[in-house]
Amino acid sequence: MNNRVLVTGGAGYIGSHTTVELINAGYEVIVVDNLSNSDRSSLEGIRKITGVEPKFIEADCCDKEAMRKVFQEHEFNSVIHFAAYKAVGESVAEPAKYYRNNILSFVTILELMTEFGRKNVLFSSSATVYGDADVLPVTEHTPRKPATSPYGNTKQMAEDILRDMVAANQNLAGIALRYFNPIGAHPSALIGELPRGVPNNLVPYITQTAAGIRECLSIFGDDYDTPDGSCLRDYIDVVDLARAHVVAVERMVSGGSKQRYEIFNIGTGRPVSVFELVRGFEQANDLKLNYKVAPRRAGDVTAVWADTTLANQELGWRAERELLDTLRAAWEWEKHVRQ
Numbered sequence: 001m002n003n004r005v006l007v008t009g010g011a012g013y014i015g016s017h018t019t020v021e022l023i024n025a026g027y028e029v030i031v032v033d034n035l036s037n038s039d040r041s042s043l044e045g046i047r048k049i050t051g052v053e054p055k056f057i058e059a060d061c062c063d064k065e066a067m068r069k070v071f072q073e074h075e076f077n078s079v080i081h082f083a084a085y086k087a088v089g090e091s092v093a094e095p096a097k098y099y100r101n102n103i104l105s106f107v108t109i110l111e112l113m114t115e116f117g118r119k120n121v122l123f124s125s126s127a128t129v130y131g132d133a134d135v136l137p138v139t140e141h142t143p144r145k146p147a148t149s150p151y152g153n154t155k156q157m158a159e160d161i162l163r164d165m166v167a168a169n170q171n172l173a174g175i176a177l178r179y180f181n182p183i184g185a186h187p188s189a190l191i192g193e194l195p196r197g198v199p200n201n202l203v204p205y206i207t208q209t210a211a212g213i214r215e216c217l218s219i220f221g222d223d224y225d226t227p228d229g230s231c232l233r234d235y236i237d238v239v240d241l242a243r244a245h246v247v248a249v250e251r252m253v254s255g256g257s258k259q260r261y262e263i264f265n266i267g268t269g270r271p272v273s274v275f276e277l278v279r280g281f282e283q284a285n286d287l288k289l290n291y292k293v294a295p296r297r298a299g300d301v302t303a304v305w306a307d308t309t310l311a312n313q314e315l316g317w318r319a320e321r322e323l324l325d326t327l328r329a330a331w332e333w334e335k336h337v338r339q
């Protein structure tokens with residue numbers, strides 16, 4: 001039971017990479033995904049990379065009866081809950097959709113874990129909980145700022161729900177990983193991000209611009225109070241991020257946690273500006289990107305990057321991949337998708 005993990009949203013971007021790393025680490029993975037923002041092809045990619053096809057169940061985590069069946073039919077002690085919507089702008093336009101999907105699905109999973117006596121849960125949180133932080137880099141003790149979007153609010157609410165459920169249930173342990181900016185793709189180029197429509201995030205926009213699908217990248221603001229005027233973020237390679245999930249599961253399975261509810265920042269600890277990222281992409285892939293400076297984007301914070309001391313010390317995890325390698329992988333993946 002301890003070597004089996006239920007991965008909700010396992011066909012998605014971070015879920016598929018984590019499934020690969022779990023399989024590589026010897027875990028048996030059961031993927032649940034409703035394919036609302038992912039594709040079956042990622043399961044094929046996982047199989048090609050690992051030689052193992054994870055068990056796949058097409059279901060919506062908000063559907064309690066369907067999920068109860070998953071719990072009845074499969075024995076696992078750990079759940080990694082990725083399944084959620086993630087578009088900030090859409091969440092502002094359609095808040096109910098976000099609260100329903102992101103909160104109801106998580107509560108459903110937690111209720112079933114309690115009902116079936118399952119022990120460990122890992123939640124995908126986000127650096128968005130820090131908002132415009134007063135002191136940088138942010139540690140896990142940095143106060144959260146009021147969320148500026150329903151999406152961000154679902155992350156804060158879900159963290160609190162997890163904390164309260166763990167407090168109320170002696171058998172449950174929880175870890176929330178606060179991701180900074182996940183980018184890149186598996187070096188095999190067999191799995192990666194598949195944004196639907198016009199990408200909101202920087203790296204998919206860059207790769208689609210390089211591929212000629214978008215005409216020109218807009219750099220949102222060059223007048224921020226930063227060294228080159230563009231925003232600073234902490235870009236974490238998705239494979240490094242996936243590995244963080246494996247060590248977090250191992251910590252819970254082995255009972256190595258100090259408290260039953262823990263939070264870890266998962267980033268590189270290094271701020272990178274938008275201009276630096278664009279230059280890095282050009283250098284890594286030996287091409288020129290069409291870009292222009294545009295006005296600031298509403299809701300963007302000037303800078304946020306992680307203090308990763310806690311993850312380094314407690315999980316024994318650190319980001320290893322070089323930024324240029326990550327940007328090369330992002331481009332290889334884009335080319336693979338366009339083939």
Ligand code: UFG
Nearest residue numbers: 088126128200201202203205218219220231233274297300
């Ligand atoms: N950017 C551009 N042009 C683009 C897209 C982004 O200049 O076309 C800039 C943004 O202004 C920002 C940086 O690139 O400075 C990174 O933007 P992303 O959209 O890639 O990432 P964010 O930091 O805005 O988003 C992250 C997470 C979200 C989270 C959000 C909250 O990806 O999940 O932080 O702030 F909600």
